[in-house]
Amino acid sequence: MTKEEAKKRIAKLKSEINYHRYLYHVLNRQEISDAALDSLKHELSKLEEQFPDLVTSDSPTQRVAGLVLKGFKKISHSQPMLSLGDVFSVDELKDWDNRIKKLLPAQQKLEYFAEIKIDGFAVSLIYENGVLKNGSTRGDSKVGEDVTENLKTIDSIPMSLASPEDFREHAAIKEIFKNFPELKKISGDLPKTLEVRGEIYMSKKTFEEINREQKKKKLPLFANPRNIAAGSVRQLDPQMTASRKLDFLVYDIVTDVGQRTHEEEHLLAKILGFKTIEKAKLCKSLDEIEEFWKDILREREKLPSLIDGIVVQVNKNEIFEQLGVVGKTPRAAVAFKFPAEEATTIVEDIIVQIGRTGVLTPVAVLKPVKVSGVTVSRATLHNMDEIRKLDVRIGDTVIIQRAGDVIPDIVKVLKKLRPGYSREFNMPRTFCKQKVMRQEGEVAYRIEHPEKCDLVNREKIYHFVSKNVFDIQGLGPKIIDRLLDEGLIQDAADLFLLKEKDLEHLERFAEKSAANLVEAIQERKKIELSRFIYALGLLHVGEETAFDLAKHFGNLDNLSSVSLEELRRIPNIGEVVAESVYGWFKEEIHKKFIHKLLKAGVEVGSMRPISKKLAGKTFVLTGGLESLARDEAKRMIREKGGDVSESVSAQTDYVIAGSDAGSKLDKAKKLGVKTISEKEFLNMLE
Numbered sequence: 001m002t003k004e005e006a007k008k009r010i011a012k013l014k015s016e017i018n019y020h021r022y023l024y025h026v027l028n029r030q031e032i033s034d035a036a037l038d039s040l041k042h043e044l045s046k047l048e049e050q051f052p053d054l055v056t057s058d059s060p061t062q063r064v065a066g067l068v069l070k071g072f073k074k075i076s077h078s079q080p081m082l083s084l085g086d087v088f089s090v091d092e093l094k095d096w097d098n099r100i101k102k103l104l105p106a107q108q109k110l111e112y113f114a115e116i117k118i119d120g121f122a123v124s125l126i127y128e129n130g131v132l133k134n135g136s137t138r139g140d141s142k143v144g145e146d147v148t149e150n151l152k153t154i155d156s157i158p159m160s161l162a163s164p165e166d167f168r169e170h171a172a173i174k175e176i177f178k179n180f181p182e183l184k185k186i187s188g189d190l191p192k193t194l195e196v197r198g199e200i201y202m203s204k205k206t207f208e209e210i211n212r213e214q215k216k217k218k219l220p221l222f223a224n225p226r227n228i229a230a231g232s233v234r235q236l237d238p239q240m241t242a243s244r245k246l247d248f249l250v251y252d253i254v255t256d257v258g259q260r261t262h263e264e265e266h267l268l269a270k271i272l273g274f275k276t277i278e279k280a281k282l283c284k285s286l287d288e289i290e291e292f293w294k295d296i297l298r299e300r301e302k303l304p305s306l307i308d309g310i311v312v313q314v315n316k317n318e319i320f321e322q323l324g325v326v327g328k329t330p331r332a333a334v335a336f337k338f339p340a341e342e343a344t345t346i347v348e349d350i351i352v353q354i355g356r357t358g359v360l361t362p363v364a365v366l367k368p369v370k371v372s373g374v375t376v377s378r379a380t381l382h383n384m385d386e387i388r389k390l391d392v393r394i395g396d397t398v399i400i401q402r403a404g405d406v407i408p409d410i411v412k413v414l415k416k417l418r419p420g421y422s423r424e425f426n427m428p429r430t431f432c433k434q435k436v437m438r439q440e441g442e443v444a445y446r447i448e449h450p451e452k453c454d455l456v457n458r459e460k461i462y463h464f465v466s467k468n469v470f471d472i473q474g475l476g477p478k479i480i481d482r483l484l485d486e487g488l489i490q491d492a493a494d495l496f497l498l499k500e501k502d503l504e505h506l507e508r509f510a511e512k513s514a515a516n517l518v519e520a521i522q523e524r525k526k527i528e529l530s531r532f533i534y535a536l537g538l539l540h541v542g543e544e545t546a547f548d549l550a551k552h553f554g555n556l557d558n559l560s561s562v563s564l565e566e567l568r569r570i571p572n573i574g575e576v577v578a579e580s581v582y583g584w585f586k587e588e589i590h591k592k593f594i595h596k597l598l599k600a601g602v603e604v605g606s607m608r609p610i611s612k613k614l615a616g617k618t619f620v621l622t623g624g625l626e627s628l629a630r631d632e633a634k635r636m637i638r639e640k641g642g643d644v645s646e647s648v649s650a651q652t653d654y655v656i657a658g659s660d661a662g663s664k665l666d667k668a669k670k671l672g673v674k675t676i677s678e679k680e681f682l683n684m685l686e
C-alpha cells in the first residue's frame with residue numbers, strides 16, 4: 001500500500017471506529033461485535049506502525065476513554081480504573097514478558113497469577129466501616145457514575161463485609177488461614193475505608209431466559225449478556241436492575257491492607273464475603289500459563305458465564321507497582337484473549353462455484369485473515385439474494401464470522417469503508433459453456449444440463465466417496481482431481497475398476513498408498529440401499545429422503561421401475577421429489593451409470609430388515625451427543641423403524657437431549673414431551 005492509500009484508509013478506519021465507540025460507550029448501543037471492532041483497530045494500528053508519521057493524537061489507538069453519562073451522580077475514583085492490554089498468542093505473551101523483564105533486575109524470578117477474564121462490566125465498591133457506602137462504574141476511568149442503589153439489588157454484592165469471626169470455623173476459611181496466617185490479622189483489622197473492584201455479569205442461562213421473555217413479548221432481543229449487564233446497572237430504576245438477576249465477582253482489592261500478592265487479594269476477598277474467581281492458577285512459567293489458557297479454552301463452552309480470555313498478572317504486588325502504568329494500562333498485567341470468532345477483511349473478488357446438482361454458488365475471495373485461530377480466505381455468499389441483502393461488492397470491507405468448522409459467513413458490510421473502485425457482482429450468463437438460468441420462485445441459479453459439465457461431474461464424485469455416502473477412506477477431492485486429470489476415471493463407477501498399477505505411475509503416489517487406496521475402494525463395494533440412493537445425487541434427494549425411499553422400496557429394482565403415481569403416494573415424498581426421482585431413473589444415461597456400477601462389482605444390499613423396536617416413534621435430537629455422531633444416532637433410529645424430525649411438536653415422542661441443549665429442550669418441556677439422555681436412548685435400543 002502506498003502512503004497516499006494508507007492515509008485514506010486510516011482516515012476511514014478512524015471515523016468508523018469512533019462511530020462505534022460512541023454508540024457503545026455513550027449511547028449504550030452496539031451495531032458490530034467487539035471482535036469486529038477490535039479487528040478494525042488492529043488494522044489501524046498495523047497501518048500506523050507501518051507509517052508512524054500518520055499517527056495523530058486523536059487516533060483511537062491513542063486513547064482509552066468514554067464519556068460520563070448524565071443522569072447519575074459522579075464519583076471520582078481514588079485511583080484510575082485502568083484497563084488491560086491484549087495479547088492473542090503465546091508469542092505476544094512472550095513479548096510482554098520480555099518487555100517487563102527488561103525493566104526489572106536481571107535475575108528477578110517472576111510468578112504469575114492467571115485467572116479467567118469475565119465478559120462483564122467493571123465496578124468499584126467502597127465499604128466504610130465495613131458497610132457498603134457506594135458503588136460506581138468506570139466512566140472515563142477517573143470519574144464514574146454512582147450506581148449504588150442499583151448495585152444494592154445484586155445479591156452477590158455484600159451490604160456489609162463479613163466478619164472473619166463468623167466464618168473462622170468454616171473449612172475453606174480455616175484452610176486459607178492455615179496457609180496464609182497473615183490474612184487472619186489483616187481481615188480482623190481493616191482500615192476505615194476499603195475499596196474493591198470487580199465485574200458485574202450475567203450468566204448464560206439468565207441471558208437466555210431474558211431473551212426468551214423478550215421474544216415472547218415481541219421485544220427486541222439483547223445481543224449478549226454483557227450488554228444487558230451494563231444496561232441494567234446504568235438503569236435509573238433499581239427495580240429494573242433487581243429483575244435482571246445479575247452477578248458480581250471481585251478480582252482486585254485496591255486499598256493497601258498489607259496484602260503482598262494478587263493471590264492473597266483473591267483469598268482476602270473471599271474471606272470478606274465476596275464471590276471470587278475460582279478458575280485461577282498461580283503459574284511459575286509461561287508454559288504453565290499457556291497450559292492454563294488452553295484448559296480454559298477447552299472448558300469455555302461449559303462455563304456458566306461468558307469469558308473472553310484470561311488475565312495474567314505479576315503476582316507480587318510490590319513488583320506490580322514498580323512496573324507502573326503506561327497510558328491507561330498497567331505494565332504488569334495483560335489480557336490473553338481467546339481467538340475471536342469474528343474479524344474484518346476485504347473482499348478481493350467474488351467468484352462462482354458449481355455444486356453437484358449444477359447450482360452456482362457465489363463465493364467471496366478474501367484477503368486472508370485469522371478467525372478463531374484459522375486463516376480464512378473464502379466465505380460463502382450462498383446466492384444472489386444474499387448478495388443483494390448484504391449489498392456486498394468487490395473491494396468492500398466486511399465482517400466475517402466463523403462458527404465451528406464451517407466455511408465462514410459474511411455477516412455485515414462496513415459501507416462507509418467502501419472504496420471508489422468497488423464493483424458490483426453479477427451472475428455470469430454462461431458457465432461450463434452453458435446458459436445459466438433461474439427458475440420461477442427459486443433463489444438458486446443453475447445450468448441447464450449439469451451432466452454435461454465437467455466440474456459438476458467432479459463434485460458428484462467428491463460427494464459419492466464422502467463420509468455419509470460410500471465413505472472411502474483416504475480418497476478426497478485432491479486425489480479425485482488427479483485421477484480425472486490423468487484420465488484414469490471418468491465417473492465414480494471407474495473407481496471400482498482401478499488397479500494398483502494404474503496408480504503407480506502417478507507422480508508422488510507411493511506404491512503403498514496405491515495399494516491402500518485400491519483396498520479402501522474395494523472394501524466399500526457393499527453398500528446399503530439408502531446410502532446408494534444418496535450417492536446417486538438426485539436433485540432434491542438428501543440423506544433423509546434417500547432413507548425414506550429405501551425403506552419404502554426395499555431394493556433397487558423396485559425403486560428404478562417405479563411409477564410416478566406410486567412415488568406420489570409415499571408419505572414424506574412431495575411432488576417435486578417424486579418428479580425428480582421418476583425423471584432421473586427414466587434417463588438412459590443414468591440407467592447406464594447404475595449398470596456400470598453393478599458391473600464394476602458394487603453390491604447394493606436390500607434394505608436391512610428394519611426392527612420394529614422404535615416403530616411409530618418420532619425423535620428429535622438436540623445438543624451435543626457424547627458417544628455418537630448425530631448422523632449415526634439418526635441412522636440407528638431409522639434402522640429400528642423410528643422417525644427423526646428436526647423440530648419439536650406435540651407429535652414428538654422423545655427428545656434426546658445432549659449437552660448444552662437449547663430451545664428444543666425448552667419446547668419439549670413446555671409441550672410435556674418426554675426428554676431422555678443419550679444413555680437412556682442407547683438403553684432403549686438394546
Ligand code: IVH
Pocket residue numbers: 081082083084115116117118119120121122198199251252277311329330333335
Ligand atoms: S484485572 C487494570 N481480572 O477486564 C484492570 N479484570 O479489559 C485490571 N475483567 O477492566 C483488571 N475479568 O473489567 C481483571 N479476572 C479479571 C477480570 C477483569 C474481567 C475486566 C475488567 C477490566 C477489563 C480489562
